[in-house]
Amino acid sequence: MRSITLASRFAATAAAVLFVWNSGVQAQEPIKLGFAGALSGPASFVGVEIKRGAEIAVDEINAKGGVKGHKLVLISRDDEHNPVKTVAAYRELVERDNVVGIVGATNSASMLAVAPIVNDTLKVPVICPATDATEITENDAKKQGRDNYLFRVGMYGTGQANFMVDTMVKKFGHNKVGLLTWTAGWGVTGRGELQRRLKEDGLTAVADETFDTNDTDVTAQIIKLKDAGAQSILNYGLVRENTFVVKTKEKLDNRTPYVSAWGIAGPAFWKAAGDSAEGVLTSTTVTIDGPQSPERMAFIDAYRKRYNENMSAAVFAVGAYDAVYLFKTAMERGGLEPGEIRTALENISEFPGLVKHFTRQVFTRDRHNAVTEEDMIMARWTNGKLLEIKFDSKGPYVDIDATTKKYIDKATMKLL
Helix, strand or coil: CHHHHHHHHHHHHHHHHHHHHHHHHHHHCCEEEEEEECCCCCCHHHHHHHHHHHHHHHHHHHHCCCECCECEEEEEEECCCCHHHHHHHHHHHHHCCCCCEEECCCCHHHHHHHHHHHHHHHCCCEEECCCCCHHHCCCHHHHCCCCCCEEECCCCHHHHHHHHHHHHHHHCCCCCEEEEEECCHHHHHHHHHHHHHHHHCCCCCCEEEEECCCCCCCHHHHHHHHHCCCCEEEEECCHHHHHHHHHHHHHCCCCCCEEECHHHCCHHHHHHHHHHHCCCEEEECCCCCCCCCHHHHHHHHHHHHHHCCCCCCHHHHHHHHHHHHHHHHHHHHCCCCHHHHHHHHCCCCCEECCCCEECCCCCCCCCCECCCHHHCEEEEEECCEEEECEEECCEEEEECCCCCEEEECCCCCCEC
16 A cells, blocks of 8 residues: 555656646747748738748847747748648648747738638637738628637728728818729729728719739720829729839829829839839828838838848838737737637737837727728828828828928829
């Protein structure tokens, strides 16, 4: 009997030692975050910027001791902008690499493909800095009152369309709005959202034109929009497509104000379009041109120092940077398990982000879009810089620098 008791005590002691030893090892293990997006191909400028923004945040956090004694590690996968490969990469990141959070992909189709898998199987929180399809966060889990693991710090489709239409109609007084949208996925959803908001504002597009991916000249569409009397043209498209549009407008000497969704909210557009982009407006969440806060300037300087070049799509790099810090905040206030992180994300009451210093709750259980319509900005391409349009009693203006303010003509979008 005594030998059994001693044996039992020995086993218990050994188990306790093993538990402590394992806990010590776990305490030293890094916390893994994942990213899967386009790191090659024509959309790679989006994926590269997301990866770089996240890397800067990870390095800063690690330099200050990490999170609860753990270093952060970012594991990246190239999905080539392909939803099928995105799904495979997400499974690999969660099931093999054991990430506890993921920075979202580079296209809405990919996020829509993985959303049900994330919510139903993987159950790991995802924060999207780039993809704007409304259904990514307004998914089945949300509609059914279940735990929703999809969050966003960038634009979302319904809100962006509302913002674009309302800005031109209500702030600039353009009641004759024309549409010129891309026939690919994002353009199709964007067109529908713009049509919806115009109808809600009691309007119909005076002309509703589209262009294909292979169209390098949109002369016919621009002429139809002009003949219809469009006071402004609202667009959904990316850098390549918009470059062809603005070059066609320049060739035709067409001065109709042109407003695009945030696909052109980065230096890649000016680099491609050059002076043809002058005066083009775009809705976005952030711009790094013009006067900036010290916090944003520190990020801009860190980016240039690390990568020896300027950002090509700053909005995505900044969004990814904030996404990592949101994960950090959630882990510090909650726990290190995916479910605990998800719950904590819904309860961050204030967050000093670079996209915005949120002085209200960033996310709630019913709202997983950090940026609302009130947080979105309209910006103007001005001499190679994307400058935020602000309003005062005299009207819309941009800050050329810290001391120079230029007002904008509401009818033409020209600087006064």
